[in-house]
Amino acid sequence: MSEHQGEGDEGGASTPVGTRRTFFGWVTTVAAGLIGFGLAVPLVGYVISPALKRRERPWVDVGSLEEVPLGDPKQLDHVTTIQDGYLKNQSQKAVWAVKRPDGQVSVFSPMCTHLGCGYRWDGDVKQFKCPCHGSVFDIDGKVVAGPAPRPLDLLPSKIENGRLLVVFKEFKPGTKDIVEL
Numbered sequence: 001m002s003e004h005q006g007e008g009d010e011g012g013a014s015t016p017v018g019t020r021r022t023f024f025g026w027v028t029t030v031a032a033g034l035i036g037f038g039l040a041v042p043l044v045g046y047v048i049s050p051a052l053k054r055r056e057r058p059w060v061d062v063g064s065l066e067e068v069p070l071g072d073p074k075q076l077d078h079v080t081t082i083q084d085g086y087l088k089n090q091s092q093k094a095v096w097a098v099k100r101p102d103g104q105v106s107v108f109s110p111m112c113t114h115l116g117c118g119y120r121w122d123g124d125v126k127q128f129k130c131p132c133h134g135s136v137f138d139i140d141g142k143v144v145a146g147p148a149p150r151p152l153d154l155l156p157s158k159i160e161n162g163r164l165l166v167v168f169k170e171f172k173p174g175t176k177d178i179v180e181l
């Protein structure tokens with residue numbers, strides 16, 4: 001009898017209370033989840049957005065067009081600021097600018113496409129030469145000799161008010177295809 005009563009009391013009292021507790025537990029969990037999600041979305045966006053923007057590269061003024069002689073490539077140095085996530089890096093870079101008779105200008109990355117060494121212009125033979133492994137390029141950047149797997153890399157450039165503007169990019173050396181880093 002008492003055994004039966006005990007079961008009944010336990011069963012009668014625990015089921016509705018347990019159900020209510022379970023229900024409020026779920027409500028609390030869902031509410032906490034929604035609040036957490038509401039806080040997390042803007043936070044994640046704040047954290048991730050600089051990383052997504054890190055490939056944005058600015059136009060950089062590398063000098064007056066008058067500095068570049070016709071048909072005689074000129075190395076132009078410039079300081080560029082690159083936003084890499086939260087970091088702003090300033091670095092000195094160089095480009096090679098080639099002015100054509102029609103006024104067009106080509107701008108080459110200063111890194112040899114073989115393994116990334118700096119190259120120079122040899123005015124006597126009118127060729128770019130890399131000292132590391134002997135790659136040679138003509139004035140248009142085409143490979144004339146050596147192990148370079150592709151022509152010199154062209155950089156985006158434009159002329160504004162007599163100034164030469166360039167977007168400095170880096171490319172993976174040693175590959176036939178152009179792969180931007």
Ligand code: FES
Pocket residue numbers: 112113114115116117130131132133134135146147148
């Ligand atoms: S890095 Fe220029 S030839 Fe090798």
